[in-house]
Amino acid sequence: MGSTAPTRILDRRHPRVVALLRRIEAEAGSARLVGAEDRSAFLRVAHRHIAEAVRPVYSVREDPPVSEVLRRGRGSCSQRLAVLEAVARASGVPTRVRGLLVDGRFWYPRFPRLRRFVPDQVVLAWPEFRVAVPAPVGGPAGPWLSTSELFGSLDELSGRRADGFSNAGAETLFDALSRTAIDWDGTTLCPASGAGCDLSGHVLADLGHFDSRDELFARHGQTLCATARLLAEPVLGRRGAGADRAGLAALAET
Template sequence: MENYLKETRILDYSHETVQTLLEQRGWSSLDIVEKIKAIYNFVRDEIAFGYNISDDIPASKILKDGYGQCNTKATLLMALLRVVGIPNRIHGFTIDKALQKGAITGICYKLSPQNILHSWVEVLVNGQWYFLEGVIVDKPYLSKLQEQYIDCKTTFCGFGVYTDNFANPPIEWNNNNPFIQNKGINQDFGLFDTPDDLYSKHQQKLNFFKRLVFKNIVRHIMNSNVEKIRNGN
């Protein structure tokens, strides 16, 4: 159990920004289910869907950025849950890049790896593990995406979403397993106690040059494309 609560370089929950947020929100005074729900909703909706400089940045940096994708939102969610005493672990996968089409386009899409590193958080509640993958896409972004593709009610793949129920995807947590990208999973790397453990064994399949281009060019284009959707453009 200690492994599911420990602090690491990536899960830096003693950092001042994390501690200040905890004090401001008063999460520590809630019961276990309400703690998870409040933190899950915060990471889903108040941390906008977007692409950070890399997967292995610490929780405090994600909080400062104010945005994240599957892997970085997982990091922040884990850190915030651990700081209030909720045991958790991370499950690593890859997803097909088709899920990102629209957020990434043209030559950038063609040059991106077919399989993209993906993860979700698993949280222990009353002896049962729940999967919190639905935290990735914020509601304002999802609502605008649904407006743009209003005729689609069932399977939708693209713009960071892959679900069989696009009209009403299961993204709310209440002792259940919310999902928003899980239909794109094509490889299972298994369970890890921390993101540090996951990234020591698995990284995005990018060479040095492509990694540099992603950090400095591609992710900014992707974030711009996401913002256009969020703004209804």
């Protein structure tokens, strides 16, 4: 399971994706020519470049091609993670996603005035990367590295900062990866103070692993139906994460 192949969403051969890859390689070198630790370092550099190139906004669409996200220069947390996946695949690092069904109440702090519009359940595509050097033909495949551990083990990350991810304010899950533990399984010893890093209480179901986010959403659907996405996207798609919440109330009037 997992692949470096392009998909409709992960259109890694598009010139915009290739151009981003070249900028990352100019700083980090080629991921095809290094070992697992250097491949992890490559992905960390890629994360920073994407954070700088793609402004965080709210969005209800899970399916725009990565090239379109790069063209707009803005994207949701899920869309920015898709960019990271596309760059990884373009660099020769196989990716897959773990599907998580997350309680909609996890997003209440971000949308305090719009709770009635937040879905009860959200389908989340959480990427994983095979950073180990490819095994010989017939040999055992290397382990998968979760996005949560891109910047260190969960225990290391939880020990760096007392405050975990609160899902409030401007910080998104994508941005929080570099500073704190994002633990969907409840395996981390989190600090007693501040927002917790253990997010397992928000997970309603583990949907398993999929070769791509395309496959996950084809099987389990996007969080909102097509009509709801059509109505909500023009309002949310240009609003920055952490934008004035009073402004977000415009959605309630559509």
